[in-house]
Amino acid sequence: KQEVTQIPAALSVPEGENLVLNCSFTDSAIYNLQWFRQDPGKGLTSLLLIQSSQREQTSGRLNASLDKSSGRSTLYIAASQPGDSATYLCAVKTDSWGKLQFGAGTQVVVTP
Amino acid sequence: SQTIHQWPATLVQPVGSPLSLECTVEGTSNPNLYWYRQAAGRGLQLLFYSVGIGQISSEVPQNLSASRPQDRQFILSSKKLLLSDSGFYLCAWDSNSNTGELFFGEGSRLTVL
Numbered sequence: 001k002q003e004v005t006q007i008p009a010a011l012s013v014p015e016g017e018n019l020v021l022n023c024s025f026t027d028s029a030i031y032n033l034q035w036f037r038q039d040p041g042k043g044l045t046s047l048l049l050i051q052s053s054q055r056e057q058t059s060g061r062l063n064a065s066l067d068k069s070s071g072r073s074t075l076y077i078a079a080s081q082p083g084d085s086a087t088y089l090c091a092v093k094t095d096s097w098g099k100l101q102f103g104a105g106t107q108v109v110v111t112p
Numbered sequence: 113s114q115t116i117h118q119w120p121a122t123l124v125q126p127v128g129s130p131l132s133l134e135c136t137v138e139g140t141s142n143p144n145l146y147w148y149r150q151a152a153g154r155g156l157q158l159l160f161y162s163v164g165i166g167q168i169s170s171e172v173p174q175n176l177s178a179s180r181p182q183d184r185q186f187i188l189s190s191k192k193l194l195l196s197d198s199g200f201y202l203c204a205w206d207s208n209s210n211t212g213e214l215f216f217g218e219g220s221r222l223t224v225l
Contacts, residue, residue, distance in 0.1 A: 034214060043118075043202055044216040089156075091214070099171075100214060102156040 002027045002094045006103035014111050019077035021106050023090035028068045031093040034100065035064050035075050038087045047088075048075070080110045114139035118203050118217035125224055131176075131190040133220045135203030138184065143205040145186040146214070147178055151199040162186060198224045 003026045013019060023033070032051045036044040048057045048064040050073065056065040061078040077084055087107045091100040115138045125131060137143050147159040158171045160178035168178050175194050179187045186203055201220045206212035 032213075036216075041200075041219075041221070043218040044204075046213055046215060049213045091156075093214075099158055099161065100156075104155045 002030075002092060002101045004090060004092055004101050004103040006088075006090060006106050008106060009104065010107045010109075012109040012111065013080055015080060015082060017080055019075075019080050019084065019108060019110075021075040021077075021088050021090075021108070023073040023075070023103055025071045025073075025092045025101070027094065028071055029094070030068065031095075033064075033066055033073050034091050034093070035062075035073075036089045036091065038089060038105070044089065080108075082110050082112050084108060085110050114205075114215065116203060116205055116215055116217040118201075118220050120220060121218065122221045123223070125193050125222065127195060127224055128192045131188070131193050131197070131222070133188040133201055133203075133222075135186040135188075135217055136184055137186075137205045140184070140205070140207065142183060143207060144212075145180060146204040146206075147186065147188050148202040148204060148216075149199045150202060150219075156202070160188070193224045195224050198222055 005024045007022050030052050034049045035047040037047050038044050048059055050057045050064055050066045063076045066073045087105040089102055089105040091102045093100055118135045145162045148156045149159055150156050160170055162168050162180045165180055176190050203217040204214050206214045
């Protein structure tokens, strides 16, 4: 059974620092990996989708890498801002019809 | 562009009452549809998924049921709510492809008293 782990569970950084969020998964046979952002009381917003054949994806200040052989993905957020404060979740798609296995998330606080 | 809507956003119901949460997707056809639950202090749990009208699969046996009466409509129901049904319910969709990106609605907060 696929298990997804996110470390750390919580992270606090001063504004301007780069954020590094880690995601690990136990089964390397994945279709894709997706990073989401969740604000308190809100739904999930998709940030980046990395297909299993890709090594990384970039969108603005966000960059996500994927190393299937080691079962790891890392989300980098450059020059963090207070508006980046949220919970970040990674999820792995392991079945052809689209079931995602989620990590528990990393709660990020960026202080001004 | 595609959008997904969920309602109601917030619901407070007594134990034993019925439940109906609705989700609709616009701007796409034949989407895969999902209901997830996020309970306090726990991760997201897949409850139901549907690959087409009338086709529902359940991931976890529970007090809930789902229906898909139309291509872009997904309904989560219960005949009698339990306290343990409280949580944040999220509807999601992706295209009918195994490499598709998953998109979520804004969620429905259910409190059962």
